[in-house]
Amino acid sequence: MSNSRGGAMGAGDAVVLSEVTAGHGRRPVLRGLSARLPRHGVTAIVGPNGSGKSTLLGVLAGTIRPVSGTVELGGAGRPGYVAQRDAVSDALPITVRDTVAMGRWASRGPWRRLTAHDWAIVETRMAELDVSALAARRLSTLSGGQRQRVLLAQGLAQEPGLLLLDEPTTGLDTASRRHIAGVLDRESSRGVTIVHVTHDPAAALRADHCLLLDEGRLVAQGPPGSVLTLEEPLISGVASGPAATAAAELRARR
Numbered sequence: 001m002s003n004s005r006g007g008a009m010g011a012g013d014a015v016v017l018s019e020v021t022a023g024h025g026r027r028p029v030l031r032g033l034s035a036r037l038p039r040h041g042v043t044a045i046v047g048p049n050g051s052g053k054s055t056l057l058g059v060l061a062g063t064i065r066p067v068s069g070t071v072e073l074g075g076a077g078r079p080g081y082v083a084q085r086d087a088v089s090d091a092l093p094i095t096v097r098d099t100v101a102m103g104r105w106a107s108r109g110p111w112r113r114l115t116a117h118d119w120a121i122v123e124t125r126m127a128e129l130d131v132s133a134l135a136a137r138r139l140s141t142l143s144g145g146q147r148q149r150v151l152l153a154q155g156l157a158q159e160p161g162l163l164l165l166d167e168p169t170t171g172l173d174t175a176s177r178r179h180i181a182g183v184l185d186r187e188s189s190r191g192v193t194i195v196h197v198t199h200d201p202a203a204a205l206r207a208d209h210c211l212l213l214d215e216g217r218l219v220a221q222g223p224p225g226s227v228l229t230l231e232e233p234l235i236s237g238v239a240s241g242p243a244a245t246a247a248a249e250l251r252a253r254r
């Protein structure tokens with residue numbers, strides 16, 4: 001486990017962040033954050049509410065521009081981004097198929113007609129996420145779990161080398177969580193770099209690498225088993241035990 005200080009990008013890196021300060025408007029959320037995300041496997045981003053996890057995902061997606069510092073992306077091309085399902089408006093009068101097809105706009109541009117190849121990808125991704133039967137339904141009529149699968153199908157329709165997901169399984173039942181975990185495992189084994197924000201310790205433990213944020217700073221990164229022992233005292237505020245001591249030391253060092 002280490003506190004990365006950034007540095008040159010290596011062959012095993014998907015992303016290298018060096019001293020990144022970024023936020024919303026003038027208010028910085030991430031402060032001098034340096035981290036490395038491995039190219040192979042799954043990275044989980046964990047930390048208390050408001051610690052800056054979604055903001056970090058926005059920086060990786062390119063929707064939030066850092067005030068200072070650098071973000072280097074490896075050769076994975078434009079990242080695919082799957083927002084929290086609550087972040088998608090209910091008011092959009094579009095169908096499931098059109099929602100997934102929006103994933104192809106990233107490579108075609110919104111004004112070009114989609115090709116037969118694009119539509120084949122849309123149908124394949126809907127089938128993989130088991131939403132083909134919902135294709136003609138409006139997004140606003142779906143349950144939370146159905147909507148989450150549609151948004152994941154949209155992210156995968158982009159065929160990204162780097163897939164960013166904000167709490168993809170929050171609020172879902174066990175079957176839906178397993179389904180999504182299985183899809184992500186398969187994409188990872190196909191070589192896609194997966195980065196997801198999660199509050200689910202089981203999902204974080206299944207990852208290959210873990211970043212722990214607190215108050216906009218990187219507290220630790222490394223194997224999930226080690227990193228997660230530091231998360232609990234940060235969340236509960238319980239000041240006892242070795243993990244709490246380690247967390248307190250890390251806080252004091254900043």
Ligand SMILES: Nc1ncnc2c1ncn2[C@@H]1O[C@H](COP(=O)(O)OP(=O)(O)OP(=O)(O)O)[C@@H](O)[C@H]1O
Nearest residue numbers: 024025029047048049050051052053054055056197
């Ligand atoms: N669009 C926004 N405009 C202004 N401030 C924002 C915006 N989005 C988030 N923030 C603020 O930035 C800080 C970090 O929020 P962020 O959503 O990145 O945290 P998080 O770790 O993902 O939290 P959670 O676990 O609750 O989802 C919070 O103080 C939040 O209020």
